[in-house]
Amino acid sequence: MQRRRRGKLERLARILEIPEDIVLDLPRITMLGNQQLLVENHKGIIEYAPFLVRIKLNQGELVINGEELTLGNLAAEQILVEGTVAQIKYEV
Amino acid sequence: MLTRNLANYTTGVVRIKISGIFPEKFINLCLNGGIMLWGIKKVGEDIYAYVRLPDFFAIREPAFKSHNKVRIVGVRGLPFTLKRFKQRKMMLAGAVLFFILLEVLTSYIWFIDIDGVKTVSGDRVKDIAASNGLRTGVFKNDVNVKEIESQILLNMPEVAWVGVKVNGTRALIEIVEKTLPRIADKAPADIVAAKDGVITEIIAIAGQAVVKKGDTVSKGDILVRGVNSPPPQSDGQNTVQGAGELIRANGIIKARIWYDSYGESGLVREEYRRTGRKVSAVTVKVGGAEMAFKKVIVPPFARYETEVIHKKLPEWRNSDFTVESTINIYHEVATDLYEISFDEARELAKAKAFQALVSKIPETAQVLVSDFEVLKTSESGLVRVKVSTETIEDIGLTMNITQ
The missing domain is CATH 3.10.20.310 (membrane protein fhac)
Structure with missing residues (x-):
């Protein structure tokens, strides 16, 4: 049921040329080299340590491994992870 | 970014330390409550974060809910600076006074x-x-x-x-x-000889030349008379030379001049040498009063040289008040005698004779011949040298005619 609804929404979004992340409530992840990682449309932080950041998403979570990670600019809609990013993993 | 920094500065920023079992929960609660956190850093078990001062009072609830302890570790921003100024009223008064004084003194x-x-x-x-x-x-x-x-x-x-x-x-x-035109001296004058000599060249530009080339003149003789020659007046048969009008004579008169000079030198040369023994006297002058700090009976040695050192304070604006010290150092000197050869003595005597000449011959003179001869002396141990120099120089000297 949900899958069919999702498919319809996707088609509608494509016809109306609306960005899919808005319609489908998907996170938008922007990376600047391995130094900055911006996650928009997140659902909160699960775990934070200087070597590991876990961010809750709409579906599943995003696991970021790295060194000297800090969270800069934390707001309701976005998280900016700064430091040296080594690995990003999507866990559904 | 800059505007945000500026906004944060004006509202004030608090650095907080969050300690507890699950600080992530506190962060999430803050996010949901619309409290902005940034610069989050984990050091050991504690999390440090920045929060804006207006938001700081709102973090009490998420802290309570997540069972975390929040402590302030640092503050910065305008409200805190202003608070500090309020506590130090005199500093503010000093700053205001400074600007007032600056304004007053510069006007x-x-x-x-x-x-x-x-x-x-x-x-x-x-x-x-x-x-x-x-x-x-x-x-x-x-x-x-x-x-x-x-x-x-x-x-x-x-x-x-x-x-x-x-x-x-x-x-x-x-x-x-204004540049005023130079007023030339128009008083009538003659040109007279400044030195003895034989005329080699005479050009009278104004006035009448009274000597001619080859004449021997002595010091003070009139060379060019300051009288102009009016055209001869003729009354038919006789030509009468009219009496001239007095003018300022001008001309170039060059003459051959001889100079003689003597110099002598012994066959023993004296040389002074400091023995190293010295005494110094110190005098200090303050205003008009003079004080001797250290006195020395003069002469301290049989033969001595004096070295004087003046020390003065830099002159203060429009002040005549002087503070200065004078140090007189007396060095004892010993005389060493050296025997020198005849040739050396002759050269020394010659140098002395030339030295005496230099002051007599003007710089513009043209030196023709310079001879020297060794004179025979009755004294032994003495060399006497005569230097004769011949020059050509301008000997004209303008002298006002007095009536």
Whole structure:
């Protein structure tokens, strides 16, 4: 049921040329080299340590491994992870 | 980014330390509550974060809910700076006083400089400026620049242009002088010989030459008479030479001049050498009083040289009060005698003779011949040298005719 609804929404979004992340409530992840990682449309932080950041998403979570990670600019809609990013993993 | 930093500065920023079992929960609660956190860093078990001062009072609830302890570790921003200023009222008063004093002190003229004076007296310019309201310590707005300029011009006809500029606390009076034509001396005069010699060249530009080439003249003889020759007046048969009018003679007169000079030198040369023994006397002068700190009975040695060292304080503005010290160092000297050869002695004597000549011969003279001869002396151990020099030089000397 949900899958069919999702498919319809996707088609509608494509016809109306609306960005899919808005319609489908998907996170938008922007990376600047391995130094900055911006996650928009997140659902909160699960775990934070200087070597590991876990961010809750709409579906599943995003696991970021790295060194000297800090969270800069934390707001309701976005998280900016700064430091040296080594690995990003999507866990559904 | 800059505007956000500026906004954070004006509202004030608090650095907090979150300690507890699950600080992530506190962060999430803050995110949901719309509290902005940034610069989050984990050090050991504690999390440090920045929060804006207005948000700081709202974090009590998420902290309570997540069972975390929040402590302030640092503050910065305008509200805290202002608070500090409020506690130190005297500092603020000092800053205000500083600006008031600066403003007051810069609204007076403290220095008056005069530029461009060559022949005109700078003191007179200063006096005129002072009598028209430009003197040290006068209020800047009271100085009427135009009035002072015109007064200086009126009172000093030798000034062509004057400009008064007030620059900060300094007033600069710029002066451009008139260049007046040089007034030549028109008094009637003769040209007389300045030295003995034989005339080699005589050109009378104004006046009548009384000597001719080859004549021997002695010092003070008239060479060119300051009289012009009027055209001969003829009354038919006789030609009468009219009496001349007195004028200022002018001309070029060159003559051959001989100079003799003697120099002598012994066959023993004396040389002075400091023995190293010395005594020093110190005198200190303060104002008009003089004080001897260390006295020395003069002469301290049989033969000595004196070295004088003056020490003075830098001159203070317009102050005549002097503070200076004088140190006299007396060095004992010993005389060493050296025997020298005849040739050396002759050279020394020659050098002495030339030395004596140099002061007599003017720089513009053209030296023709310079000879020397060794004179025979009855004294032994003495070499005497005679130097003869022949030059050609201008010997004309203008001398006013007195009536």
